[in-house]
Amino acid sequence: xxxxxxxxxxxxxxxxxxxxxxxxxxxxxxxxxxxxxxxxxxxxxxxxxxxxxxxxxxxxxxxxxxxxxxxxxxxxxxxxxxxxxxxxxxxxxxxxxxxxxxxxxxxxxxxxxxxxxxxxxxxxxxxxxxxxxxxxxxxxxxxxxxxxxxxxxxxxxxxxxxxxxxxxxx
Amino acid sequence: xxxxxxxxxxxxxxxxxxxxxxxxxxxxxxxxxxxxxxxxxxxxxxxxxxxxxxxxxxxxxxxxxxxxxxxxxxxxxxxxxxxxxxxxxxxxxxxxxxxxxxxxxxxxxxxxxxxxxxxxxxxxxxxxxxxxxxxxxxxxxxxxxxxxxxxxxxxxxxxxxxxxxxxxxxxxxxxxxxxxxxxxxxxxxxxxxxxxxxxxxxxxxxxxxxxxxxxx
Numbered sequence: 001x002x003x004x005x006x007x008x009x010x011x012x013x014x015x016x017x018x019x020x021x022x023x024x025x026x027x028x029x030x031x032x033x034x035x036x037x038x039x040x041x042x043x044x045x046x047x048x049x050x051x052x053x054x055x056x057x058x059x060x061x062x063x064x065x066x067x068x069x070x071x072x073x074x075x076x077x078x079x080x081x082x083x084x085x086x087x088x089x090x091x092x093x094x095x096x097x098x099x100x101x102x103x104x105x106x107x108x109x110x111x112x113x114x115x116x117x118x119x120x121x122x123x124x125x126x127x128x129x130x131x132x133x134x135x136x137x138x139x140x141x142x143x144x145x146x147x148x149x150x151x152x153x154x155x156x157x158x159x160x161x162x163x164x165x166x167x168x169x170x
Numbered sequence: 171x172x173x174x175x176x177x178x179x180x181x182x183x184x185x186x187x188x189x190x191x192x193x194x195x196x197x198x199x200x201x202x203x204x205x206x207x208x209x210x211x212x213x214x215x216x217x218x219x220x221x222x223x224x225x226x227x228x229x230x231x232x233x234x235x236x237x238x239x240x241x242x243x244x245x246x247x248x249x250x251x252x253x254x255x256x257x258x259x260x261x262x263x264x265x266x267x268x269x270x271x272x273x274x275x276x277x278x279x280x281x282x283x284x285x286x287x288x289x290x291x292x293x294x295x296x297x298x299x300x301x302x303x304x305x306x307x308x309x310x311x312x313x314x315x316x317x318x319x320x321x322x323x324x325x326x327x328x329x330x331x332x333x334x335x336x337x338x339x340x341x342x343x344x345x346x347x348x349x350x351x352x353x354x355x356x357x358x359x360x361x362x363x364x365x366x367x368x369x370x371x372x373x374x375x376x377x378x379x380x381x382x383x384x385x386x
Contacts, residue, residue, distance in 0.1 A: 055228060067252075
């Protein structure tokens, strides 16, 4: 909307004597005319929210007494009401619950994984012990293998030396 | 729409108008009454209730068109006034403050009613719910039979898209028929600010209407 209209929009919408240059601008500018028309339609709709002319705001007698009864029933607003009744308070409560839930889930799962780790460690230790026990039974066999190996190494060394000697003699 | 609207000077108001509409709400007779209510003087509170009960009742009826609920909401408005009066800071008139509480209570009622309706309808089949929606004069019904009702629904929906302050201002301007000058006096803002706020509210309403029509 152009400034010529924007500056005087309340006068334009009131439909009274608008300034000459505002009228001239509206006659020329489609954009402003469309927007003003939309605002006028909305203004008419908002005015529908007026109570009817013949509406009698006649409350039943004893209205003040009923208000006081309600005040006594409700009591003063406590700090907890601010959390329970306001949208912001409710959001904080929901966020806190969600956070508490997350922490709970984390604690439970981490405890479980710690238990699993302990069980795994224990079973690993047990397995190691069993292996050691089995290894203890194999020990002589391994030693024999090791002796055999050293014997094989020794004989191959001798063979190499013998070859060298015969090579020099040749 | 002009996107650069916020950067432009707005609007040209005569020099004399700004200071003229300043009203000191701290020294008026009404301020003395409010101070007595703040000190929990029940006679003073009774005077406030009696002074504004008809106004509050007609504001509520204008918005909701339901006489039975109007009294209940009016009671709630004055209970809120009683409990919150200590936070009243005398920057605006008491009527402006009460008006704002009243409109907020109406919107709170509409919101609760919508939630209740959703919960209630969830117990019925889709056909039952559609039949009820078409028959009852609900404020947020999808396709009300009466065009006037549909228009009221639409404007209430649109007004829920702007801030509390903007909603109160536009309603005080168009429903109560106060001039910009009177609004400046009642709210403690200057006329220029009132005009800017009203213009922005109108633009927001137009945009919201555009979005709503596109969705439909």
